Amino acid sequence: MKNFTFEIDGDGIALVTFDSPGKSMNVISADVMADFAELSEKIKTDDAVKGVVLTSGKSAFCAGADLSELGGGSGELEKLSEDERKAKLFEQCYRLNKTLRELETCGKPIAAAINGLALGGGFEITMACHYRVMPSDNPKAKVGLPEAMVGVLPGGGGTQRLPRLVGVMNAAPILLQGKQHDGPSAQQLGIAHAVVPMAELVSKAKELVKEDPMNATQPWDGDKFKFPGGGPYHPAGAQVFGAASPMLRKNTYGNYPAQRYILSCVYEGAQVSIDQGLRIESRYFTKLLMRPESRNMIRSLFLSKQALEKGGRRPASQKKGEVNKIAVIGAGFMGAGIATVSAQAGIDVVLIDANQEGADKGKQHAVDHFNKGVKRGKLSQEKADAIAGRIVATTDYALLSDVDLVIEAVFENSELKNKITKMAEDVIPADAVFASNTSSIPITGLAKASSREDQFIGIHFFSPVEKMMLVEIIMGDNTGDYALSRAIDYVTKIKKTPIVVSDTRGFYANRCVMRFIGEGMNMLAEGIKP
Structure with a gap:
């Protein structure tokens, strides 16, 4: 045997x-x-x-x-x-x-x-x-x-x-x-x-x-x-x-x-x-x-999900790498959630917002999340404090000098996103990848503000970040294999499922949602009860 x-x-x-x-x-x-x-x-x-x-x-x-x-x-x-x-x-x-x-x-x-x-x-x-x-x-x-x-x-x-x-x-x-x-x-x-x-x-x-x-x-073979x-x-x-x-x-x-x-x-x-x-x-x-x-x-x-979680969409030209430190720009609900799951996966996080009060509020979201784990007996207070300690809340872009990846999670405003891209690229290392968490703005258009479009990519989370396991990785027209590989490294490290999608309206998930909504409206118009 x-x-x-x-x-x-x-x-x-x-x-x-x-x-x-x-x-x-x-x-x-x-x-x-x-x-x-x-x-x-x-x-x-x-x-x-x-x-x-x-x-x-x-x-x-x-x-x-x-x-x-x-x-x-x-x-x-x-x-x-x-x-x-x-x-x-x-x-x-x-x-x-x-x-x-x-x-x-x-x-x-x-x-x-x-x-x-x-x-x-x-x-x-x-x-x-x-x-x-x-x-x-x-x-x-x-x-x-x-x-x-x-x-x-x-x-x-x-x-x-x-x-x-x-x-x-x-x-x-x-x-x-x-x-x-x-x-x-x-x-x-x-x-x-x-x-x-x-x-x-x-x-x-x-x-x-x-x-x-x-x-x-x-027992089930017994007479009684x-x-x-x-x-x-x-x-x-x-x-x-x-x-x-x-x-x-x-x-x-x-x-x-x-x-x-x-x-x-x-x-x-x-x-x-x-x-x-x-x-x-x-x-x-x-x-x-x-x-x-x-x-x-x-x-x-099962089959496809397992393959994706093992980095199945990684380009053949790229080897698996490590993402040990990231920056999250925008400490609102989405940005705070991204910082939380990243710190939980052992990644150091620089959480940046326009003012210190906003950055601190974003970090507090993570602290509260980990404290819930303590109350439920899933974490010790010492462990919760240590995980939260990986997040540095700040307004200082100089702290981005050694990050592997930047995730921009500010409001859905192209001008603001373009400004953030330029500010970050003035500081980040040459091999760092820049990602936008946009849910609706084309990545190819946003990448125009970058001086290195081949390292610009979309990483789209769903809300609430802590619970939603799917992450869309969006390829712009000029996004390169290296950026895709690093994005896969990051998403698999935080134990979520990455799907690589085209830069089309609604990407993948919202594109499906629009079809469902359209079909629902058609059925309603045909007289089917809601």
Whole structure:
């Protein structure tokens, strides 16, 4: 097996470590699936194995399925007839369910020592184990099923095991909204059997396996199993299922088939055995993959987004660089927000405004933002003060002498922007890039005020900057590859998603908004109720 190591201790407990070579994170790919089938057979047939602890050799347990394989195989599938395509997809989808089912019915107790993030298929693997142990001192170790957020559904038993584990009401936010749980909250829900310090994770998992070596049966395989909270025909369960469909419709307007199919999987699966439920899940997964909405969401929200966040639009002629210090000119709401997210990412910020009072007010916005983090327990006061300390509020342009990037965020007035450009370029280094945060003025026109148009670019944030994850990078007619590369360096460093767009009216996002508004007005004119 390439992706798993196998060590048996003196008590016959096998420590299986998931550690795919050459990858920063474990994902469930075709070769991992092949290894998993072999692993399941070895556990079942090797008499020396009395029990198993499954953990990861990486900081995360498993990030789920390799969706690039789902997206990448569509070209070959298109050549098949519809029935052949369905059969092929079902075979692929059911493979993980079949393997995990063999694992949980192998007759030997298995515990998952979840040392880090276990999402999607990673979480589903742990639910096929008889015990789950999570760390008390690693907030990054979380379990969740984010598939619905990218247009698919949990295809490794998540729609069947999770509701049987915690009930439909507790499972719904995890299945439909991608909610994640750390160790303590997972234990409270009944997902984790134990929560211990990281150093004790494997030993505690072994202890659970050894405590009751004959208990190798999942709750849903027992004769007396009752669906937590009641199934569809139980008085309490009927209320939950009865409310679920209209609530889903209210929130999605029927535009997201993944959520609807997840609900169908749970509703139908709750009325049959786990084996039948798993086949129902795989059928809905197949049906989902044949829909254009799901294929497009996988492409845009997962494959393309991942590529962009890794700097996928960087010109081939450019190497990744570092943006360590920036200037933000204009300390209003947008400028203050840009300064806040930049400081949070470890970047030193010179925040300039026309007067000191305005600059101080902009910095106070950042201080208030970080103090909210302190109140919510996400930051220590010391850390909040240190981050805010990276922002220097001033009116002095001389402080721009060593910045890597300037972001102009003043009012939407070309004359003012042109003046700011000249003032900044008198001071900034020769290799610094100048960017405008304009939402409507053409970058090519603004660049005319610059003495180096090839280093002039648009970086357009959306409001509020702290929450909106998309950033438009706008190429003027004369913007060069170097400026584009540095802009990508900056946007990826602040952990936002950069899209490179043309210098057209409305750029990209507002151009789409205008089409939506126009279509809405047309519908209103045709007599459709608002």
